[in-house]
Amino acid sequence: MRPFRHATFTPICDHRERPVAAFDRLDGMQRTQNLIVCEHCDSVYRRRSLARGEVADCVVCGAVLDRHQWLGVDAQFALIFAALIVFVIANVSPIVTLGLSGMKAATTLWGAVIAMWNDGAQIVAFLSAMTLFFFPLGQILIFGWVLWFARKGIRAPGFPLAMSALVRVKPWSMIEVFMLGTLVAVVKAHTYFDVVPGAGIWAFGFLTLLVTVFSSLDPRELWDLTAEAEA
Amino acid sequence: MSTPPRAIDLGMMACHVCRQVTAYTEDRHARCPRCGNTLHARKHASVSRAWALLVAAAIFYIPANVFPIMRTQSISSRDDNTILSGIMELWRAGSPGLAVIVFTASIIVPVLKFLIMGFLLVTVQRSSGMVARQRARLYRFVELVGYWSMLDVFVVAILSALVHFKILSRVEPLPGVVYFGIVVVLTMLSAMSFDPRLIWDNRKSQ
Numbered sequence: 001m002r003p004f005r006h007a008t009f010t011p012i013c014d015h016r017e018r019p020v021a022a023f024d025r026l027d028g029m030q031r032t033q034n035l036i037v038c039e040h041c042d043s044v045y046r047r048r049s050l051a052r053g054e055v056a057d058c059v060v061c062g063a064v065l066d067r068h069q070w071l072g073v074d075a076q077f078a079l080i081f082a083a084l085i086v087f088v089i090a091n092v093s094p095i096v097t098l099g100l101s102g103m104k105a106a107t108t109l110w111g112a113v114i115a116m117w118n119d120g121a122q123i124v125a126f127l128s129a130m131t132l133f134f135f136p137l138g139q140i141l142i143f144g145w146v147l148w149f150a151r152k153g154i155r156a157p158g159f160p161l162a163m164s165a166l167v168r169v170k171p172w173s174m175i176e177v178f179m180l181g182t183l184v185a186v187v188k189a190h191t192y193f194d195v196v197p198g199a200g201i202w203a204f205g206f207l208t209l210l211v212t213v214f215s216s217l218d219p220r221e222l223w224d225l226t227a228e229a230e231a
Numbered sequence: 232m233s234t235p236p237r238a239i240d241l242g243m244m245a246c247h248v249c250r251q252v253t254a255y256t257e258d259r260h261a262r263c264p265r266c267g268n269t270l271h272a273r274k275h276a277s278v279s280r281a282w283a284l285l286v287a288a289a290i291f292y293i294p295a296n297v298f299p300i301m302r303t304q305s306i307s308s309r310d311d312n313t314i315l316s317g318i319m320e321l322w323r324a325g326s327p328g329l330a331v332i333v334f335t336a337s338i339i340v341p342v343l344k345f346l347i348m349g350f351l352l353v354t355v356q357r358s359s360g361m362v363a364r365q366r367a368r369l370y371r372f373v374e375l376v377g378y379w380s381m382l383d384v385f386v387v388a389i390l391s392a393l394v395h396f397k398i399l400s401r402v403e404p405l406p407g408v409v410y411f412g413i414v415v416v417l418t419m420l421s422a423m424s425f426d427p428r429l430i431w432d433n434r435k436s437q
Binding site for chain 1: 234235236237238239241243244245247248249250251252265266267268321324325326329332333336363364367368370371374378379381382383384385386387388389390391392393394395396399400403404406408409412413416419423427428430431
């Protein structure tokens with residue numbers, strides 16, 4: 001992949017020449033469509049479409065304003081669909097199997113959740129179930145739902161709600177941390193037991209890759225790519 | 232290149248959820264015309280919320296480190312590990328490389344979060360214009376690495392589920408791990424409550 005090129009957006013106007021009231025000259029939502037405000041420092045820019053591999057940084061605080069969406073809606077949908085399949089495999093197959101003098105023990109993600117619940121760590125069981133199952137699954141299903149309709153250029157039923165949910169759920173999905181945690185657990189267990197990695201660990205590894213790719217996508221782009229369905 | 236103007240100075244604000252730009256309003260019940268979420272120029276009660284959650288996290292951080300997080304039981308021995316002793320054991324018996332990763336995720340990251348969030352909150356309260364760009368970068372760092380501290384919690388969860396060989400060998404979670412999970416969630420909530428725009432507001436200098 002090509003390295004990122006840094007792009008800049010044009011500031012909306014010179015602060016000193018035209019203080020305040022610039023908004024008065026912009027009527028309605030249409031004319032604010034091409035403005036973008038830095039989420040970290042509140043600087044206002046005029047948006048322009050970015051070329052492949054470009055990332056626009058805020059000149060004031062350095063945060064990322066916008067990045068080129070290198071995957072089209074169809075490709076994004078394919079990616080989400082793949083993620084759903086891998087997610088199912090990751091959750092039904094054993095992650096690792098331990099052997100100790102002829103006995104065997106295996107676990108899945110839900111096995112870990114249930115073990116924590118039964119051993120008096122219900123809060124941890126709840127956190128694990130949310131951050132490793134419900135939030136990632138919700139993210140995949142909701143993103144899939146809006147993308148399915150976005151392929152036809154329309155907004156899915158419940159679009160505003162779905163888009164808000166995607167933004168709110170994103171920081172709480174922790175598949176990649178779980179992946180690293182599995183590796184640490186395997187190394188720790190390896191000292192005392194025979195460890196056989198199961199299909200689940202590969203699925204989680206692959207899911208980590210997919211999650212990394214789709215966390216580079218900004219679903220908010222869909223607001224601009226879709227229009228309200230004609231009633 | 233001149234400094235771009237700020238939305239608040241231009242009488243605008245952007246929806247914190249969908250980024251739609253609208254006219255500035257003081258109305259606390261105003262909703263985004265596009266996504267329907269509540270509009271606000273700055274996160275509500277950002278500094279006090281972030282402080283409260285940070286202090287709560289710091290309090291829970293003590294039992295998280297003092298209490299053991301995991302019990303390893305076999306016929307001949309019973310071994311309770313705290314976060315730190317678990318890392319030392321991993322260093323000795325397993326893999327020093329992974330021990331460094333776990334040490335970073337479980338000790339360095341939470342401590343850095345306390346220090347950085349405390350520093351950001353104090354400088355914002357003093358309306359300091361000092362090193363704003365660097366502080367903005369620190370905030371983005373905290374947001375980026377915060378959730379990796381869940382690492383040890385997941386390790387205990389997997390081991391507890393796996394090592395279930397009746398009396399021969401058994402791993403159980405202990406209360407420390409619950410406190411640690413709570414610490415991670417509270418520090419994440421604290422960082423989310425903090426509004427980085429405040430770094431650029433009301434600066435005394437410049």
